[in-house]
Amino acid sequence: MTVTKKLAPSGKKPAPRKTTTKSAAKPKAKSTKPKRKPSNKKGTAGWGKRLLFIGWKLALVGAVALGAVFYYLDQVVKERFEGSLFELPTVVYARVLNLSVGDAITIAQLRNELDVLNYRKVAQPRHPGEYSSSSTKIELIRRPFEFADGPEPDRHVMLYFSDGTLSRIQSLEKKGDLGFLRIEPKMLGMLEKKADEQRLFLRRDQFPEIMIDALLATEDRDFYQHDGISPTAIARAFFANIRAGRTVQGGSTLTQQLAKNLFLTSDRTLWRKVREVFIALILDYRYSKDQILEAYLNEVYLGQSRGEAIHGFGLAARLYFGQPLQELRIDQLALLVGMVKGPSYYNPIRHPERAKERRDLVLRLMMDQNMLTGREFEVAASRDLDLQRNPQIASRQPAYFQQLNRELDRKLGDKLRGDKGIRIFTSLDPVSQDKLEKAIAQRIPRLEKTSGKGLEAAAVAVDRNTGEIRAMVGGKRTGYSGFNRALNASRPIGSLVKPAVYLTALEQPQQYDLASTLQDTPLTLKGSKGNVWQPRNYDRQFRGDVPLYQALAKSLNVPTVRLGMSLGIKSVSDTLVRLGVDASEIRPVPSMFLGSLSLTPYQVAQMFQTITNSGRQADLSALRSVVTVDGEVLYRSLPKAQQKVPQQAAWLTTFAMKKGVAEGTGRYLNSQFAWAALAGKTGTSNDTRDSWFVGVDGREVTTIWVGRDDNKTTKLTGSSGALRVYSDYLSARIPEKLTLPWPKDISMIGFSKQSSGALEFDCGSQFELPVWDEGGKLKASCDNQPKQWIKNLFDW
Numbered sequence: 001m002t003v004t005k006k007l008a009p010s011g012k013k014p015a016p017r018k019t020t021t022k023s024a025a026k027p028k029a030k031s032t033k034p035k036r037k038p039s040n041k042k043g044t045a046g047w048g049k050r051l052l053f054i055g056w057k058l059a060l061v062g063a064v065a066l067g068a069v070f071y072y073l074d075q076v077v078k079e080r081f082e083g084s085l086f087e088l089p090t091v092v093y094a095r096v097l098n099l100s101v102g103d104a105i106t107i108a109q110l111r112n113e114l115d116v117l118n119y120r121k122v123a124q125p126r127h128p129g130e131y132s133s134s135s136t137k138i139e140l141i142r143r144p145f146e147f148a149d150g151p152e153p154d155r156h157v158m159l160y161f162s163d164g165t166l167s168r169i170q171s172l173e174k175k176g177d178l179g180f181l182r183i184e185p186k187m188l189g190m191l192e193k194k195a196d197e198q199r200l201f202l203r204r205d206q207f208p209e210i211m212i213d214a215l216l217a218t219e220d221r222d223f224y225q226h227d228g229i230s231p232t233a234i235a236r237a238f239f240a241n242i243r244a245g246r247t248v249q250g251g252s253t254l255t256q257q258l259a260k261n262l263f264l265t266s267d268r269t270l271w272r273k274v275r276e277v278f279i280a281l282i283l284d285y286r287y288s289k290d291q292i293l294e295a296y297l298n299e300v301y302l303g304q305s306r307g308e309a310i311h312g313f314g315l316a317a318r319l320y321f322g323q324p325l326q327e328l329r330i331d332q333l334a335l336l337v338g339m340v341k342g343p344s345y346y347n348p349i350r351h352p353e354r355a356k357e358r359r360d361l362v363l364r365l366m367m368d369q370n371m372l373t374g375r376e377f378e379v380a381a382s383r384d385l386d387l388q389r390n391p392q393i394a395s396r397q398p399a400y401f402q403q404l405n406r407e408l409d410r411k412l413g414d415k416l417r418g419d420k421g422i423r424i425f426t427s428l429d430p431v432s433q434d435k436l437e438k439a440i441a442q443r444i445p446r447l448e449k450t451s452g453k454g455l456e457a458a459a460v461a462v463d464r465n466t467g468e469i470r471a472m473v474g475g476k477r478t479g480y481s482g483f484n485r486a487l488n489a490s491r492p493i494g495s496l497v498k499p500a501v502y503l504t505a506l507e508q509p510q511q512y513d514l515a516s517t518l519q520d521t522p523l524t525l526k527g528s529k530g531n532v533w534q535p536r537n538y539d540r541q542f543r544g545d546v547p548l549y550q551a552l553a554k555s556l557n558v559p560t561v562r563l564g565m566s567l568g569i570k571s572v573s574d575t576l577v578r579l580g581v582d583a584s585e586i587r588p589v590p591s592m593f594l595g596s597l598s599l600t601p602y603q604v605a606q607m608f609q610t611i612t613n614s615g616r617q618a619d620l621s622a623l624r625s626v627v628t629v630d631g632e633v634l635y636r637s638l639p640k641a642q643q644k645v646p647q648q649a650a651w652l653t654t655f656a657m658k659k660g661v662a663e664g665t666g667r668y669l670n671s672q673f674a675w676a677a678l679a680g681k682t683g684t685s686n687d688t689r690d691s692w693f694v695g696v697d698g699r700e701v702t703t704i705w706v707g708r709d710d711n712k713t714t715k716l717t718g719s720s721g722a723l724r725v726y727s728d729y730l731s732a733r734i735p736e737k738l739t740l741p742w743p744k745d746i747s748m749i750g751f752s753k754q755s756s757g758a759l760e761f762d763c764g765s766q767f768e769l770p771v772w773d774e775g776g777k778l779k780a781s782c783d784n785q786p787k788q789w790i791k792n793l794f795d796w
Helices: 041-081 107-116 209-219 231-244 254-263 270-286 289-299 313-321 330-339 352-368 374-382 398-411 430-451 494-506 548-553 557-567 569-578 590-594 601-612 647-663 667-676 722-733 774-784 787-794
Strands: 091-093 097-100 130-133 137-142 145-147 150-152 155-162 165-171 180-183 187-190 301-305 308-311 423-426 456-463 469-473 517-520 544-547 616-618 623-627 633-636 641-643 679-684 690-696 700-707 746-753 759-761 768-772
Touching: 041 254, 041 270, 097 165, 107 130, 107 137, 107 430, 137 180, 155 180, 187 398, 209 254, 209 289, 209 330, 209 352, 254 270, 254 289, 270 289, 289 313, 301 313, 301 330, 308 313, 313 330, 330 352, 330 374, 352 374, 398 423, 398 469, 398 623, 430 456, 430 469, 430 700, 430 722, 456 601, 456 722, 494 548, 494 557, 494 569, 494 590, 494 601, 494 647, 494 679, 494 690, 517 548, 517 557, 544 548, 548 557, 548 647, 557 569, 557 590, 569 590, 601 616, 601 647, 601 690, 601 700, 647 667, 647 679, 647 746, 647 768, 667 722, 679 722, 690 722, 700 722, 746 774
Parallel strands: 091 423
Antiparallel strands: 091 187, 097 180, 130 137, 137 155, 145 150, 155 165, 301 308, 423 623, 456 469, 456 700, 517 544, 616 641, 623 633, 679 690, 690 700, 746 759, 746 768
């Protein structure tokens, strides 16, 4: 029997019902086993495998990413370390002092040199950079230095002096004599001015071992044991900071610090720290501990100087103490080591007490590590900081550096642009520069009491024979890199032009000599436009007849104009050009004989170098040689002098300038320096706007200008202004005696003084003047013939 299906009232199809037969409807017996819950094992196992697979993928991706980062950082490190690790600056040096037996140099002069180079005077020299002296000898240990032609080790020598000359150079190492000795040049500074940081690169073996030991004791005592990072140091710093409640100790190794300084920023992020660790590990793996340490010692930041970051212990030693790192005392080295922790916080210039406390802590650590004895600690800790006055890398010579840059551009151009670590050797004499700067700085305020405030000055000192520039000052603020008056201030030169006028006359020995009579009487000149010019002497007096040499020595205006007009404007203009004056600077009018033309101190120096070097002109130059970091010489100067005017005429003109110092406008110098037989010439422009003096000793031609930038009167003549600066300079510099090589055909001839003031030829007179005596005819006649016959013969 079947059951009929019925639709539900809703019209929906009813749920199906099972149909059974009678036999199927018999109930089953109930099982006593508990029912199992549905199992989820298959689904859980699937998710586990999936998570494991995802994790494996992420690990693989992470490993690849870390590998890529590691590879990238490794390439960065390798490229930097094995390429140009540092942007090395161009270092500029002064001239090398070459000493030879027989040189005219005194003990005082050499002491001046050693003092400027910061040699230490001691009882018994034991280390490089030390010297002792007595009345006849100097013992010194010359510092090691890499000269332009190669390195030289330190030299222990004894120098003996006698009668103002160097009589012997004894080697105390080889127990023998040396023919010559070179004293290393003074470092003048760095050439690049736009660099953000500066350093002096030193090799690992150039750093004092005691300083390295102190650095490791304070900053990274496990440096030679760890692999670039030190878990021990990190743990030690962690607990120290916990105990203090603040950050008092870091856990970074020197390798990590180097990694951060060379490759990373100072951002405090986890990613930066991770990269720092990676780089430290790479550095330690790839390079030796000494290579890493060398890089760190040259890279570590140790303060600021004039807006530039100072990196490395080598340059820091120069900045704070003015000496090479190898010559610093234990306490000075400890100060630099202590600054590593915080160069600004422990800056010894701004925070001396804080810096001293930190220095003494480093010294105590050194004692605890048995680097110092208790006594050595006490002595070192008892010292003051002993910083150099006005801490700076080197004394600044901005005017000289401008000239140097000018020459580098002209002689090397782009050849210098790509090279780093260049060394430039110049002609600057550090003693001359120092004394000239001080003379200007000290004298100008005194002159302002007469002239009023706002006085300025400029000066150039050049080697009389070679034309090499020994010193240059561009203004009374000697270290200020502003307007360079030595190179760029073109001012009327006044009576400085007169030697050119008289030289033009003396080139004509048949017509003029030093005894020739010139007329010092009123003179009126009319111009082409009807204007009238009546030149007058400075003292408004007329002397009648005057000898030519005296007219120049006393700088008389009227005789000079008369002489110039007789010679011709063109002839004198040509002489000025031959002496080094650009023709465009010359206005061919009669007033040029009294110095209406305008020149810079640099141009004046060239003119007088030619005159006082017996007419041989050597182009003024500051650059001696340029050497790459590999020792390749890019440039070397070969000073050459060309005969521009006759030797005899230049020699006689210089003789007259000597008379100018002995009895003329420069006689202020004679009371103090008569023994030096100096030559000189004063110059004063109209209304005393410009005060000039050119002084000449055996060493240098020194040009000094004093005036105002607004061109107002100074109330100073050449003798009351610029000459006084030169006198102060010589008092400190100690001049060399000016001796001139005797030219061919120059004879000393006697003259007698007439009542009119003129000189007459007189063989028997004890008053003699040098005369250009072609073939020695005058001298021979004076020796063999009655003087009256000679007088009539030559119509003297």
